[in-house]
Amino acid sequence: MALATIIQNEFDQILANWMRDQGREGVRRTDVVSARESEAQSRELLQALARALRDTRSDDTFDFSNPGWDPVREALEHISQTRTESGVSPTEMAWFIASIKQSIFTILSQRNADDPKLLIDQVWMVTKIVDQMALHAISAYVDQREAIIERQQSEMTEVSAPVVKIWDRIVTVPLLGTVDSFRAQTVMENLLQAIVEREAEVAIIDITGVSTVDTMVAQHLLKTAAAVRLMGAECVISGISPKIAQTIVHLGVDLPNVVTRGDLQSGLSYAFERLGVKIGG
Amino acid sequence: MNAMDRIGASAIKRTKFVTAVSEIARNALIYGGGGVMTFHLHKLAGRPSVLAECVDHGPGIADVDRALQDGYTTGKGLGLGLSGARRLVDRFAIETLPGEGTTVIMECGAR
Numbered sequence: 285m286a287l288a289t290i291i292q293n294e295f296d297q298i299l300a301n302w303m304r305d306q307g308r309e310g311v312r313r314t315d316v317v318s319a320r321e322s323e324a325q326s327r328e329l330l331q332a333l334a335r336a337l338r339d340t341r342s343d344d345t346f347d348f349s350n351p352g353w354d355p356v357r358e359a360l361e362h363i364s365q366t367r368t369e370s371g372v373s374p375t376e377m378a379w380f381i382a383s384i385k386q387s388i389f390t391i392l393s394q395r396n397a398d399d400p401k402l403l404i405d406q407v408w409m410v411t412k413i414v415d416q417m418a419l420h421a422i423s424a425y426v427d428q429r430e431a432i433i434e435r436q437q438s439e440m441t442e443v444s445a446p447v448v449k450i451w452d453r454i455v456t457v458p459l460l461g462t463v464d465s466f467r468a469q470t471v472m473e474n475l476l477q478a479i480v481e482r483e484a485e486v487a488i489i490d491i492t493g494v495s496t497v498d499t500m501v502a503q504h505l506l507k508t509a510a511a512v513r514l515m516g517a518e519c520v521i522s523g524i525s526p527k528i529a530q531t532i533v534h535l536g537v538d539l540p541n542v543v544t545r546g547d548l549q550s551g552l553s554y555a556f557e558r559l560g561v562k563i564g565g
Numbered sequence: 566m567n568a569m570d571r572i573g574a575s576a577i578k579r580t581k582f583v584t585a586v587s588e589i590a591r592n593a594l595i596y597g598g599g600g601v602m603t604f605h606l607h608k609l610a611g612r613p614s615v616l617a618e619c620v621d622h623g624p625g626i627a628d629v630d631r632a633l634q635d636g637y638t639t640g641k642g643l644g645l646g647l648s649g650a651r652r653l654v655d656r657f658a659i660e661t662l663p664g665e666g667t668t669v670i671m672e673c674g675a676r
């Protein structure tokens with residue numbers, strides 16, 4: 285009996301065996317992929333496989349890039365995507381696909397027990413196909429992980445304004461790169477939030493990493509400092525290089541009621557002094 | 566800023582010029598409805614300089630003297646962009662015609 289026919293006819297049995305094997309081999313991550321989801325994905329993949337076997341010539345000319353295999357590749361990509369998002373490892377992903385072999389082999393050996401030559405050919409065929417499927421799933425997995433990492437990285441650099449509590453009642457936030465209104469707003473919100481949560485009395489904004497302070501950046505700094513004061517805390521701007529200091533003066537920007545320091549260390553010692561913290565015994 | 570590298574500008578000159586360019590570019594964007602900024606290598610009093618020219622076809626400025634005063638703004642800014650930029654560079658020129666647009670030229674030497 286031909287491979288395609290066997291898989292079509294014995295679909296339910298193969299699926300049931302596969303689900304059982306998944307449980308046995310520990311490839312079913314019940315913590316991240318529900319049993320129902322797992323069954324739906326397994327069914328989707330097996331159906332695609334049955335269809336592709338029916339529509340393509342599964343002899344020596346087997347070619348996974350043949351359009352007839354599109355549904356299988358799509359099913360793999362879909363499964364890979366949902367599993368990547370739920371944190372399944374690539375090994376688990378590969379095992380999940382590979383575990384389909386056992387259930388097909390069992391059925392094949394039952395149906396073609398009287399034709400060992402055909403059985404061996406079919407086992408070889410299934411091995412080739414399933415290995416290709418596992419490879420495809422892994423490469424889809426890697427692509428998707430990369431996309432996720434890239435997205436996370438850009439989100440981090442865009443949005444991150446990590447407010448750090450460096451000492452009791454002292455919080456600090458670095459301002460980095462080009463300061464647009466969106467980032468300045470994010471920094472201000474994060475800082476004000478941290479002042480409340482950490483019960484801070486001094487907030488240090490470190491602008492060492494800022495390339496240019498023009499009137500817009502200065503205005504954002506002034507607004508932030510004013511808001512910090514309204515919260516009952518004091519605002520220190522540190523990391524003002526001589527270049528930036530001169531530029532600010534030429535621009536004519538006045539920073540009233542804002543303590544400024546050349547570097548973060550000086551900003552910190554000012555804060556310690558303010559809070560009466562004794563350093564070095 | 567490549568052009569500033571080419572004339573071997575000092576760090577402080579570079580920072581000043583970049584800041585001035587940023588001010589004028591933002592004005593062209595906010596008030597001039599967008600514009601074009603071009604840079605040229607030039608000579609100022611016989612020494613190499615960088616010249617920036619910013620052209621927009623916005624509403625122009627009705628009273629330039631007033632716009633050049635510290636703290637004057639028709640928007641929500643600090644009103645220090647034009648006056649500040651003028652102080653940051655070695656040469657500053659502004660040409661504007663109401664209804665036609667605004668052109669700002671700024672030039673800066675290496676030291």
Ligand SMILES: Nc1ncnc2c1ncn2[C@@H]1O[C@H](COP(=O)(O)OP(=O)(O)O)[C@@H](O)[C@H]1O
Binds near residue numbers: 593621623633637646
């Ligand atoms: N390119 C321009 N086109 C039209 N009006 C301008 C332009 N640049 C500046 N202005 C006017 O000059 C005023 C002062 O500009 P500026 O000193 O940069 O201060 P600010 O940007 O804070 O308003 C602006 O409020 C605006 O009315």
Ligand SMILES: [Mg+2]
Binds near residue numbers: 588592645
């Ligand atoms: Mg301005």
